[in-house]
Amino acid sequence: MSESSGRSIRSGERGREVLDAAAAVFARKGYAQTSLDDIADELGATKGLIYHHYRSKESLLLDVLTTGAKTLIDGVRQIARSDGDPRARLRAMAREHVRITMTDVAYQRTAFRSLPMHVYLARRSVDERWGKLHELRAEHEGMFRDVIEQVLKEDGRTLDSVDTRTLARGMLGALNWVNVWYREERDQDVDGIADTLAEFVVNGVSPRP
Amino acid sequence: MSESSGRSIRSGERGREVLDAAAAVFARKGYAQTSLDDIADELGATKGLIYHHYRSKESLLLDVLTTGAKTLIDGVRQIARSDGDPRARLRAMAREHVRITMTDVAYQRTAFRSLPMHVYLARRSVDERWGKLHELRAEHEGMFRDVIEQVLKEDGRTLDSVDTRTLARGMLGALNWVNVWYREERDQDVDGIADTLAEFVVNGVSPRP
DNA sequence: TTCTCCATACTACTGGGTATGATGTCATCC
DNA sequence: GGATGACATCATACCCAGTAGTATGGAGAA
Numbered sequence: 437m438s439e440s441s442g443r444s445i446r447s448g449e450r451g452r453e454v455l456d457a458a459a460a461v462f463a464r465k466g467y468a469q470t471s472l473d474d475i476a477d478e479l480g481a482t483k484g485l486i487y488h489h490y491r492s493k494e495s496l497l498l499d500v501l502t503t504g505a506k507t508l509i510d511g512v513r514q515i516a517r518s519d520g521d522p523r524a525r526l527r528a529m530a531r532e533h534v535r536i537t538m539t540d541v542a543y544q545r546t547a548f549r550s551l552p553m554h555v556y557l558a559r560r561s562v563d564e565r566w567g568k569l570h571e572l573r574a575e576h577e578g579m580f581r582d583v584i585e586q587v588l589k590e591d592g593r594t595l596d597s598v599d600t601r602t603l604a605r606g607m608l609g610a611l612n613w614v615n616v617w618y619r620e621e622r623d624q625d626v627d628g629i630a631d632t633l634a635e636f637v638v639n640g641v642s643p644r645p
Numbered sequence: 646m647s648e649s650s651g652r653s654i655r656s657g658e659r660g661r662e663v664l665d666a667a668a669a670v671f672a673r674k675g676y677a678q679t680s681l682d683d684i685a686d687e688l689g690a691t692k693g694l695i696y697h698h699y700r701s702k703e704s705l706l707l708d709v710l711t712t713g714a715k716t717l718i719d720g721v722r723q724i725a726r727s728d729g730d731p732r733a734r735l736r737a738m739a740r741e742h743v744r745i746t747m748t749d750v751a752y753q754r755t756a757f758r759s760l761p762m763h764v765y766l767a768r769r770s771v772d773e774r775w776g777k778l779h780e781l782r783a784e785h786e787g788m789f790r791d792v793i794e795q796v797l798k799e800d801g802r803t804l805d806s807v808d809t810r811t812l813a814r815g816m817l818g819a820l821n822w823v824n825v826w827y828r829e830e831r832d833q834d835v836d837g838i839a840d841t842l843a844e845f846v847v848n849g850v851s852p853r854p
Numbered sequence: 855t856t857c858t859c860c861a862t863a864c865t866a867c868t869g870g871g872t873a874t875g876a877t878g879t880c881a882t883c884c
Numbered sequence: 885g886g887a888t889g890a891c892a893t894c895a896t897a898c899c900c901a902g903t904a905g906t907a908t909g910g911a912g913a914a
Contacts, residue, residue: 450859466762468677471903483905484860493904545761551825552758553675602841609822610815610849616760617814632811640819640849659893680869692871693895702870 451489453479456542458486459500463545467497467553498565501550504543505572511536516579522586523638529583530611530634537614538626548615580604584641591642607637660698663688665751667695668709672754676706676762707774710759713752714781720745725788731795732847738792739820739843746823747835757824789813793850800851816846 457478461470472493476482490496515528537544557566581604585595611633623629666687670679681702685691699705724737746753763775790813794804820842832838 464765466677466765468675469762472905473903482861484862487905488858488860491905549761552754553678555825556673556675599837599841602838603845605822605826606819606842606845609825610819612822613814613818616764616818628808629811632808633815635852636812636815636849639852640845642853643844643848644851644853681871682869691895694893696871697892697894700871 448489450485454486454489455496455499455503458496459504459542459546462497462500463542463549467546467550494563497546497550498563498569500543500546501554501569502565502572504540504547505569505576507540507543508533508536508547509572509576512576512579516583522583522590523642526580526583526587526641527634527638529580530607530637531630533611534614534630534633535626537611538618538620538623538629541618541620545615548612577604577608580607587638587641603641607640610637610640659694663695663698664705664708664712667705668713668751668755671706671709672751672758676755676759703772706755706759707772707778709752709755710763710778711774711781713749713756714778714785716749716752717742717745717756718781718785721785721788725792731792731799732851735789735792735796735850736843736847738789739816739846740839742820743823743839743842744835746820747827747829747832747838750827750829754824757821786813786817789816796847796850812850816849819846819849 454475458470458475461474461478465474472483472486475496476486479485486496490499511532512529515525515532518525554566554569581600584600584603584607588595588598588600614629614633618629663684667679667684670683670687674683681692681695684705685695688694695705699708720741721738724734724741727734763778790809793809793812793816797804797807797809823838823842827838
């Protein structure tokens with residue numbers, strides 16, 4: 437036991453391959469329906485490989501979820517922190533969110549699928565990483581909510597008459613829904629779809645005068 | 646074997662209780678994580694009761710999904726077929742969709758949670774009821790897409806420059822996302838939330854001039 | 855030799871499904 | 885109207901396949 441042995445978050449190059457395979461199978465079949473032998477098959481190996489790098493199935497899932505969440509949030513945060521027109525920023529954030537969803541399918545889809553479960557687990561589990569995940573999601577939703585409020589302000593609308601939290605959730609729903617219907621072989625025009633959805637959510641918080 | 650015995654779709658009064666209990670537990674824990682003993686516990690009974698009314702766990706799920714889908718679609722369809730201003734109709738459809746989601750939680754949340762699975766199953770399963778479900782969803786999405794196109798036409802916009810399918814999907818995502826975050830004990834103002842989301846999606850397809 | 859990396863073989867347990875029987879109810883016949 | 889059979893309605897006990905996790909050892913590198 438020196439470098440890896442059941443740790444978490446990328447135990448080396450081979451560990452990353454295990455993680456990728458897990459994400460792919462989880463995304464396709466769902467966490468509960470996936471056996472460790474399925475993942476091993478995907479790798480052309482056996483369970484021994486997996487348990488050498490991860491100490492449990494749940495730990496493997498947590499790593500997939502954390503990795504996916506970081507990819508998504510890092511991409512969006514970078515844009516959220518830039519300055520300039522709030523509306524343009526919101527549009528760019530939405531576009532980036534969709535783009536990552538369609539690019540990083542295995543991780544993002546796994547995160548999407550296991551979201552209800554992890555909401556249920558909440559405090560039911562022992563692993564504190566579930567809590568960390570919850571914070572990441574909250575930050576993500578918060579970023580969108582902040583920009584929405586800036587857009588509303590710019591339009592001279594009073595904030596306390598609008599439920600910005602529900603607006604942010606509706607927005608994220610529209611964007612996350614891509615995980616359900618997107619198919620790489622069918623939906624080729626990634627940028628076009630991202631643009632359409634970005635326009636949709638920006639307009640959603642921009643009522644006609 | 647006379648009246649019930651593993652049929653489907655409501656085998657009498659007691660059968661409905663089994664279905665309700667299944668929907669409740671499925672919604673809470675997810676299909677795969679739910680054992681038939683869990684459902685039996687919810688009923689204060691044993692597996693014998695369940696298997697007297699349903700022939701398999703999958704059949705039970707299918708009944709929950711079909712029942713939920715019908716509730717949702719029947720409610721929306723009634724509005725979709727009414728005449729009058731397309732924009733007002735779209736707003737009413739969205740509001741009704743959200744209202745049902747928040748009212749019929751057990752069935753709607755189960756349907757939401759098992760949607761990725763049933764997309765994956767597609768043709769992999771034997772039961773043709775999966776196909777029927779797919780048709781119901783398609784009709785549902787189609788109804789929204791039709792109204793969207795009517796709204797666009799009314800605004801004098803050319804249809805082939807807009808991806809109405811993606812718009813409809815984004816819209817449904819915003820509405821369905823309620824299944825993820827809604828909590829009855831916390832989110833009391835059902836009508837207010839429904840109004841906010843309905844405005845959001847209507848504005849989403851109504852860009853400023 | 856020692857340690858990493860992984861395959862093999864095994865254990866223990868969960869959970870879907872079944873076989874069987876107990877209990878109650880209703881109709882029918884004497 | 886009471887006995888009797890038939891059937892619906894479940895509970896109990898059991899089977900067995902799938903699967904998370906473990907114990908062990910072997911091959912190769914350092």
